Amino acid sequence: MENLLKNKNIRxxxxxxxxxxxxxxxxxxxxxxxxxxxxxxFDRITLYRTLKSFQENGLIHEIVMxxxxxxxxxxxxxxxxxxxxxQHEHIHFHCKKCSEVYCLDIPALPNFHFTxxxxxxxxxxxxxxxxxxxx
Amino acid sequence: MENLLKNKNIRxxxxxxxxxxxxxxxxxxxxxxxxxxxxxxFDRITLYRTLKSFQENGLIHEIVMxxxxxxxxxxxxxxxxxxxxxQHEHIHFHCKKCSEVYCLDIPALPNFHFTxxxxxxxxxxxxxxxxxxxx
DNA sequence: TATAATTATGCAACAATGTTGCAATAAATA
DNA sequence: TATTTATTGCAACATTGTTGCATAATTATA
Numbered sequence: 001m002e003n004l005l006k007n008k009n010i011r012x013x014x015x016x017x018x019x020x021x022x023x024x025x026x027x028x029x030x031x032x033x034x035x036x037x038x039x040x041x042f043d044r045i046t047l048y049r050t051l052k053s054f055q056e057n058g059l060i061h062e063i064v065m066x067x068x069x070x071x072x073x074x075x076x077x078x079x080x081x082x083x084x085x086x087q088h089e090h091i092h093f094h095c096k097k098c099s100e101v102y103c104l105d106i107p108a109l110p111n112f113h114f115t116x117x118x119x120x121x122x123x124x125x126x127x128x129x130x131x132x133x134x135x
Numbered sequence: 136m137e138n139l140l141k142n143k144n145i146r147x148x149x150x151x152x153x154x155x156x157x158x159x160x161x162x163x164x165x166x167x168x169x170x171x172x173x174x175x176x177f178d179r180i181t182l183y184r185t186l187k188s189f190q191e192n193g194l195i196h197e198i199v200m201x202x203x204x205x206x207x208x209x210x211x212x213x214x215x216x217x218x219x220x221x222q223h224e225h226i227h228f229h230c231k232k233c234s235e236v237y238c239l240d241i242p243a244l245p246n247f248h249f250t251x252x253x254x255x256x257x258x259x260x261x262x263x264x265x266x267x268x269x270x
Numbered sequence: 271t272a273t274a275a276t277t278a279t280g281c282a283a284c285a286a287t288g289t290t291g292c293a294a295t296a297a298a299t300a
Numbered sequence: 301t302a303t304t305t306a307t308t309g310c311a312a313c314a315t316t317g318t319t320g321c322a323t324a325a326t327t328a329t330a
Contacts, residue, residue, distance in 0.1 A: 121262040131251040
């Protein structure tokens, strides 16, 4: 599992391994507080910096939605360094009942075109009711 | 202009009119700090509550993007009460150069389908370079 | 493998952002 | 115009995020 870090040029430290294990222990995208709960005791600042470096190096991506929803999820292997190379061929689905955020695969991102606008990055967010909460 | 508030069942007060005028003085989506600058002197808490009630009543919508980007933009006339009725047939375009956020019209939202997931709301965010920053 | 260069950690202090309760006040309703 | 109902402004607090710096750990180098 160390290689997940090494492959993205992230120095391996015990704390970063702890955080990585937290990600691996969840199915879906997770919030800061979920990470904090799992970690138990930790330094808040170090955690912020860890998440920032994970993001910058394409190991995780941030998912934000209206209503102060902010979560983190693992990127795919291929995901590149630095923010501008994050490109995910999936949508982010937020369940209004259980508040889980799922990364759902789609065949391809829709293709927009606006004259004179250069499009570098597309994100799609969907809200609704997830599979498990359908009753 | 009072009617913009009345039509959405928002009580008309001097402060709310001030905030509304701020929105009308900008072309694109605006940030909290842009509102604050325009207002000059004001009560911070009242502003938060004003924005919240504008949102809840479908007068404005919140736009959030990875990287702590949070902006507000006016809704269309038809936009309904309460958060869950916000549905905008436009995408949010964030320019990486000038940081403006544009609401750009699209003919229709793409149509996703995931077995056993109920989709209520779709948001699309695009990053790139806007018209004006193309050089 | 010991050393040097580089990066990460933990702490303190601070800054920004957002919330709650409550009394006073203003707006809509009868 | 009196009554009901919602808004305002203030204090206090809670949450979230950042910076600088000395120490410690990791990686690269000789």
